[in-house]
Amino acid sequence: MRFLEHTLSHPVHAKPQSLVLSNGVSVTLIDTGLLRISPPEPANQRVLISCGIHGNETAPMEIVDHLFQEIQSGKLAVVSDVLFIIGNPPAANRAERFIDENLNRLFSGKHETSTTAEAKRASLIEQVTRTFFSGQPTRRLHYDLHTAIRGSKLDKFAVYPYLHQRKWSLTQLAFLESCGIEGVLFSNQPSGTYSYFTSNEFGAHSFTLELGKVRKFGDNDLSNFSAVFDGLKRLISGNESFQEMPRTIQTFSVVEEVIKRTEAFQLHIDDNAENFTEFCQGTLLASDVGYEYRTHCDGERFVFPISNVPCGQRAMLVVAPTSIPFTHTER
Numbered sequence: 174m175r176f177l178e179h180t181l182s183h184p185v186h187a188k189p190q191s192l193v194l195s196n197g198v199s200v201t202l203i204d205t206g207l208l209r210i211s212p213p214e215p216a217n218q219r220v221l222i223s224c225g226i227h228g229n230e231t232a233p234m235e236i237v238d239h240l241f242q243e244i245q246s247g248k249l250a251v252v253s254d255v256l257f258i259i260g261n262p263p264a265a266n267r268a269e270r271f272i273d274e275n276l277n278r279l280f281s282g283k284h285e286t287s288t289t290a291e292a293k294r295a296s297l298i299e300q301v302t303r304t305f306f307s308g309q310p311t312r313r314l315h316y317d318l319h320t321a322i323r324g325s326k327l328d329k330f331a332v333y334p335y336l337h338q339r340k341w342s343l344t345q346l347a348f349l350e351s352c353g354i355e356g357v358l359f360s361n362q363p364s365g366t367y368s369y370f371t372s373n374e375f376g377a378h379s380f381t382l383e384l385g386k387v388r389k390f391g392d393n394d395l396s397n398f399s400a401v402f403d404g405l406k407r408l409i410s411g412n413e414s415f416q417e418m419p420r421t422i423q424t425f426s427v428v429e430e431v432i433k434r435t436e437a438f439q440l441h442i443d444d445n446a447e448n449f450t451e452f453c454q455g456t457l458l459a460s461d462v463g464y465e466y467r468t469h470c471d472g473e474r475f476v477f478p479i480s481n482v483p484c485g486q487r488a489m490l491v492v493a494p495t496s497i498p499f500t501h502t503e504r
């Protein structure tokens with residue numbers, strides 16, 4: 174079975190099916206885009222790798238497809254329990270971010286107040302994730318793979334979901350660094366993202382990974398993703414021990430979450446400006462009725478600006494460099 178091809182040709186629903194590979198690895202298609210892979214011996218590590226939560230972000234779907242091909246051919250040994258998710262197949266078929274609404278705002282039960290296709294999908298993904306992370310594994314891991322609409326000063330970066338009282342993991346940051354991730358942004362509040370859901374509800378080490386710029390299927394140069402591909406293979410084959418400490422990864426904290434309040438909302442950012450572009454103090458970045466955001470100090474940067482969101486939703490994050498606060502970390 175070609176996972177990506179099968180998913181795109183069954184965008185809404187696929188008949189469940191299971192098979193056992195010649196090396197004893199079992200593969201179960203739960204529904205379309207939801208593929209569980211279990212090693213012959215019981216695993217103590219669960220690895221969730223999701224992609225295509227935004228339908229136009231093709232490179233991550235191709236990465237996951239390649240990982241599954243290597244598993245299927247027996248080239249990649251499976252020691253961890255693995256769940257692959259392709260998030261929004263109908264949107265992927267249209268090469269669009271979503272059909273009705275942004276799937277990555279609907280987790281942690283936020284789908285309950287909506288009846289869109291994305292809301293139903295979020296509910297199903299939550300249910301499958303809950304089953305996957307149940308029991309007492311020694312480690313739960315989730316990497317939600319994305320690509321960004323804009324170019325970025327940091328080609329690859331991670332968003333670390335808000336952890337409440339839990340501590341940031343330094344060995345996870347070192348692992349991300351080994352995957353070619355140049356920076357990490359520490360979230361400062363709960364959200365409707367998939368990675369916040371798995372982090373908060375199951376205590377997983379969870380990250381949203383931004384791996385470069387959005388391109389069409391077939392236009393991705395997968396050699397740009399070799400470090401992350403190798404890192405994910407180490408997780409699946411049980412060869413990642415999470416022993417290293419981070420050395421070069423840049424760290425950022427959120428200074429302001431800019432919300433679009435009215436239709437008068439405007440971003441004062443050049444269309445071609447890249448994520449993590451630095452600004453001097455006092456630069457106007459966004460305005461709305463009775464609201465202006467001007468940078469408070471030199472070195473502030475913006476991430477994920479998008480002005481055509483519905484009113485009440487986030488239009489941009491303003492971030493600033495921060496040092497890793499070691500009192501809030503663990504190995």
Ligand SMILES: [Zn+2]
Nearest residue numbers: 227230319320
């Ligand atoms: Zn995305």
